[in-house]
Amino acid sequence: MDLETVRTFMAAADTGRFQEAAAELGVTQQAVSKRIAALERALGVRLFDRTARGAEPTIDGRAFLPHARELLRAAARAVASVGAGRGRLRVDVLSSRGAASGLMRDFHRAHPEVELDVLMLFDMDTAVASLRSGAIDATFRAVTAPGRPLPDDVDSARVLDEPLELLTGPGHALAGARSVSVAQLAGQRIWMPGIVPGTEWAAYYDALLAAYDLTIEATGPNFGSDALLDTVADTPALATFMGARTRLVWPAGYDLRRIPVTDPVPVYPHSLLWRRGDPHPGLAALRAHLAAVAPAHSGPGTWAPDWANRR
Incomplete structure (x- = not known):
């Protein structure tokens, strides 16, 4: 029109x-x-x-x-919302329901004076290119997956290690467990159709499978979290992984179970990336906020890929 x-x-x-x-x-x-x-x-x-x-x-x-x-x-x-002088802090998160989105909601409540644009860019290459061009001010990513070193003009800080949980329906063999060890997951059907080859989350799960001899099924189209919850609720043999800070709501009749994974606790390493020299005052406020409220590294008894701390 x-x-x-x-x-x-x-x-x-x-x-x-x-x-x-x-x-x-x-x-x-x-x-x-x-x-x-x-x-x-x-x-x-x-x-x-x-x-x-x-x-x-x-x-x-x-x-x-x-x-x-x-x-x-x-x-x-x-x-x-666009162009020079826009004044808004532009931050990329992977999902509206994920941990990074929750961190940004907390930041907005703590700093309502900082005007925000929250975007969702799919792949890391696009996010880093957008940082370097000035199109965005920051992005939450897992740093740095194999073969993807950060450019010299991009800085990063690990801001959150998010524990994994196992999500099951009420009929699953592990549904009644208070926690489940990584060893207990051997042979279980863990279904994650959202794993896309070449992404940093695919690299994370590849490392987890290699370290603990697990199997993840990524078959079938990804129809989103609602369809995933429907299938897990109706299929006793299936389970899926999710981050402990992922916000999901499902009908009460599904009776889904979120079970902590232990021995060790696999953690997903969220980092904040930004362009070196970006003068936006909101970026400094965001970095200070995350340093104060988000536990950057988990202690003993956790697992993350060995590339998580590399530049």
């Missing part, structure tokens, strides 16, 4: 006259009439009735009015 025609519609509706709308927009009255006619053709309805008093919105025009206002507000927000 052409936003100029929507803006013209709003001006005509607010002023009640095409002539006044033209003066407000700095165009001719004929241009206003043409734009309104184009919008009416696009919508397939008449938006104004011409009266002695000017232009009165029709029933369809009045119905369209609040949506037109919201379209223009959305356009203004979109423009404000």
Whole structure:
């Protein structure tokens, strides 16, 4: 939809006259009439009735009015979110339900004065390229997977070691356990269709499988977490891994179980990456906040890939 025609519609509706709308927009009255006619053709309805008093919105025009206002507000927000001088701190997280998203919600509550744009970029290469170009200010990633050293102008700090949990349905053989050791998982069907080859989380699980002789099934399309929960709840033989800080909600009838994994505790190493020299004051506030509230490294009895601390 052409936003100029929507803006013209709003001006005509607010002023009640095409002539006044033209003066407000700095165009001719004929241009206003043409734009309104184009919008009416696009919508397939008449938006104004011409009266002695000017232009009165029709029933369809009045119905369209609040949506037109919201379209223009959305356009203004979109423009404000991009370009130099935007002022917002842009941070990339992998998932809206994951640990990094939770850390950003905590940061926002602690620092409401910092305006945020939270994005979700899929792969690490895109995230690092976006950092280096200045398109984003920070990203949460597992650093550094084999074969992916960070560029010299990108810094990182490990901010959270997130324990893994086993998620099962009520009929699973381990459903009643208070915790489960890594050794007990040998031979279990652990299904994770969201593992994509070449990603840092694929490298993490490859290292875990190699270290403890486990098997993960990544077969089938990934229809998202809701479909995964449906399948695990209905299939006693299946379980899946999830981070302890992953926020999920499911129907009470599913009776799913989140079971801590121990001996050792596998932890997923979340790091914050940023471009060296980025002057955004919100970035300094974010780094200080994470250093104060997030346990960067777990103690003895935990496991992480040996590449987790490398640059």
